[in-house]
Amino acid sequence: MRALVFRGVTRFVIITNAIVGISFSSLELSAKSGSESYRLPRPLDDKDFYDENSPPEEKVFLGNLLFFDKELSGNLNISCATCHHPLSDLGDGLSLPVGEGALGLGITRNTGEGADSIHERVPRNAPPVFSMGVTLFDTIFHDGRIQKDPDFPSGIKSPAGDNLPEGLDNVLAAQAMFPVTSGTEMAGQAGENEIADAAALGDLAGEDGVWSLLADRLKAIPMYVEFFIKAFDDVNEAEDITFVHAANAIAAFEAASWPANNSRFDDFLRGDPKALTYQERRGMKLFYGKANCVDCHSGPLLSDFNFYAIAMPQLGPGKGVGIEGREDFGRELVTGNPSDRYKFRTPTLRNVALTAPYGHSGAFNTLEGVVRHQLDPVYSLYNYDWANFVAPYREDLAEIDFWVMDKSDLVEAIADANELKKNNRLRARDVGDIVAFLKSLTDSGTIDLRHDVPSFVPSGLPIYE
Numbered sequence: 138m139r140a141l142v143f144r145g146v147t148r149f150v151i152i153t154n155a156i157v158g159i160s161f162s163s164l165e166l167s168a169k170s171g172s173e174s175y176r177l178p179r180p181l182d183d184k185d186f187y188d189e190n191s192p193p194e195e196k197v198f199l200g201n202l203l204f205f206d207k208e209l210s211g212n213l214n215i216s217c218a219t220c221h222h223p224l225s226d227l228g229d230g231l232s233l234p235v236g237e238g239a240l241g242l243g244i245t246r247n248t249g250e251g252a253d254s255i256h257e258r259v260p261r262n263a264p265p266v267f268s269m270g271v272t273l274f275d276t277i278f279h280d281g282r283i284q285k286d287p288d289f290p291s292g293i294k295s296p297a298g299d300n301l302p303e304g305l306d307n308v309l310a311a312q313a314m315f316p317v318t319s320g321t322e323m324a325g326q327a328g329e330n331e332i333a334d335a336a337a338l339g340d341l342a343g344e345d346g347v348w349s350l351l352a353d354r355l356k357a358i359p360m361y362v363e364f365f366i367k368a369f370d371d372v373n374e375a376e377d378i379t380f381v382h383a384a385n386a387i388a389a390f391e392a393a394s395w396p397a398n399n400s401r402f403d404d405f406l407r408g409d410p411k412a413l414t415y416q417e418r419r420g421m422k423l424f425y426g427k428a429n430c431v432d433c434h435s436g437p438l439l440s441d442f443n444f445y446a447i448a449m450p451q452l453g454p455g456k457g458v459g460i461e462g463r464e465d466f467g468r469e470l471v472t473g474n475p476s477d478r479y480k481f482r483t484p485t486l487r488n489v490a491l492t493a494p495y496g497h498s499g500a501f502n503t504l505e506g507v508v509r510h511q512l513d514p515v516y517s518l519y520n521y522d523w524a525n526f527v528a529p530y531r532e533d534l535a536e537i538d539f540w541v542m543d544k545s546d547l548v549e550a551i552a553d554a555n556e557l558k559k560n561n562r563l564r565a566r567d568v569g570d571i572v573a574f575l576k577s578l579t580d581s582g583t584i585d586l587r588h589d590v591p592s593f594v595p596s597g598l599p600i601y602e
Contacts, residue, residue: 177425178437180406181398185437186270187307192389195368200390201591202364203383208354208596209317210237211325211332216600217316217387219246220263223586226491227265227395232499232527233453233538234259236322239529242601248531257454258534259321260465262499265492267583268438268485269309270392276442277312279481279497282471284308300342304381310388314380318347348380355383360595394589397487397580405577413577420574427562428512428571439486439578444468446479448514448555450500450521451541463540464547467497479554488583490576494527501525504572512560512568515552 203209205218220234221227225243229235235246238255248255261279268274277283285308286294291301293311305311316322318336324347327337332350340346355361356375365372369382402421404412413421424430435441444467455463456470468477481497489495494502501507502525510517521542528538541547594600 176431177406177421178435178439180403181271181396181437185272186396187272187309187392188389192393193368195364196386196389197393198390199361199364199368200386200388201394201589202361202594203387204390205591205600206594206596207598208358208594209351209383210323211330211336212237213596213598214238215323217313217323218590218600220259220322221266223589226488226583227267227586228492229263230493230527231529232262232494232502232525234263234322235529237320237325240602244527247529248534254531255321255534256326257321257537258528259319260453260456261497262494264484265488266391267395267397267488267492267580269312270388270396271398271438272307273436273438274442274485275308276482277308280468280471281442281444281482283311283315297341302342302348302379302381304379304385306385306388309392310381310384313384313387314341314348317351317380352378352380352383355380358595364595395583395586397583399582400487400580401577402574403580414573416570416573417577418574420570420572421577423563423567423571424574427560428567429560430511430571433483434486440483442482444477444480444482445556446481446551446554447511447557448518448552449479449481449496449510450498450518451547451551452498452500452526452538454537455541460544460547461540463537465498479551480556486575486578488579490579491584494525499527502527504575505568508568508571508575511557512563514555514557515559518548518552518555 203217205216207213207216209216215237219242220229220236222229222242229242229246230244231246235248235255236259238249238253239246240249241247264279269277275285282296284294285292288294289301290299291303291305291311293301293305293308295301295311296315301311301314305314317332318324318341320326320333320336324336325333327334332347335341335343335345335347335350341348343349355365356378362375362378365378365382366374368386372378372382401412401417424434433441433443433445446467451465456465458464458466458470466478468480468482469475471477490504493504494500495504495507500521501510506525523539526538528534590600
């Protein structure tokens with residue numbers, strides 16, 4: 138667990154020819170460069186985090202074990218960590234995950250062998266889980282299908298609707314409830330195991346639903362029972378354990394372990410004028426100025442958590458909609474509103490230099506590539522370079538991966554929905570400056586995360602195989 142450092146000071150910092158007045162008593166920092174003025178985010182404070190970034194150690198310890206334990210998958214062959222591994226900067230390094238049925242970790246992961254090989258790739262890029270313990274992080278998944286919403290009994294809107302169990306600590310815990318219900322991610326295919334069968338029927342919260350069946354597995358492991366009793370006041374015996382407890386523990390581990398709040402940009406916001414290099418300060422001025430990045434990437438997490446169509450190339454198997462079910466309509470799948478088609482949530486940029494590939498489909502393998510895309514999205518879409526797509530090759534999967542982009546009418550539909558105007562205001566070197574600034578958002582304490590990998594899990598299942 139990492140403590141936040143917050144210094145309530147006021148300083149004036151010279152940034153090239155700009156005077157930046159920094160007042161930590163206000164919510165934001167005012168900046169002015171020539172005729173342009175813009176606002177920097179305030180620093181993150183301890184109070185921005187769930188439990189002020191200090192959940193009970195027993196809960197975090199339990200969550201660490203569950204995060205790495207394949208006991209939570211239908212076929213006992215994949216864990217949360219497989220696609221969000223510390224050795225791959227909490228992602229998997231692939232454009233699209235190779236989920237249930239595959240072998241290996243990160244970019245070395247293959248598509249499996251024989252009858253046990255994967256059915257299809259996971260339809261969307263595996264987002265990293267940095268800074269998700271911040272209470273401002275109230276909208277999760279690329280399409281925002283997990284959101285805070287007081288109109289629901291649980292206080293959270295989700296694909297389970299009113300059937301989402303109560304007692305979840307936050308939206309991060311709610312997120313942990315759903316990968317285990319996906320056939321391509323963790324449950325497996327119908328006919329392979331009882332959890333996959335329940336998932337295929339859409340039975341999540343019933344007595345024989347996915348979450349009850351997984352809780353039964355955990356109840357049958359004495360070491361887990363012991364750890365649940367230590368972590369939760371309302372668990373006194375095995376029968377008290379629910380999957381909600383497991384999700385809350387996983388969320389506590391993620392929130393406590395990876396706040397990603399101590400980058401050099403954070404140091405700058407807290408009053409250290411020398412924290413950023415000359416090039417990074419130029420990039421910051423562009424980011425908050427004429428590059429217009431801040432229009433969407435605002436606030437302490439560098440995201441407004443809204444949804445936009447930015448002509449991102451569509452790769453992979455799709456989400457079961459459109460022609461032959463191979464398209465992905467993004468936010469529309471949550472709202473049912475056709476005006477939300479191809480819109481996806483603005484990602485947070487904390488530790489963004491560590492988390493390639495980028496975009497909901499993992500379409501861009503470099504920071505420079507995704508920055509250039511957003512400066513002229515339609516041109517970038519029509520001239521997409523397949524060399525950016527990072528995934529283990531299999532002929533039948535490749536035909537599906539490129540299916541949408543091979544259809545000129547579907548590409549045109551994505552282009553027509555684009556909301557991001559072409560930016561003609563930048564010079565050739567400006568992209569490099571913006572990329573340099575984005576790299577300054579990296580928390581050096583999260584570059585080496587080997588210590589977050591446990592030496593064992595109570596199920597006895599292998600961690601790395």
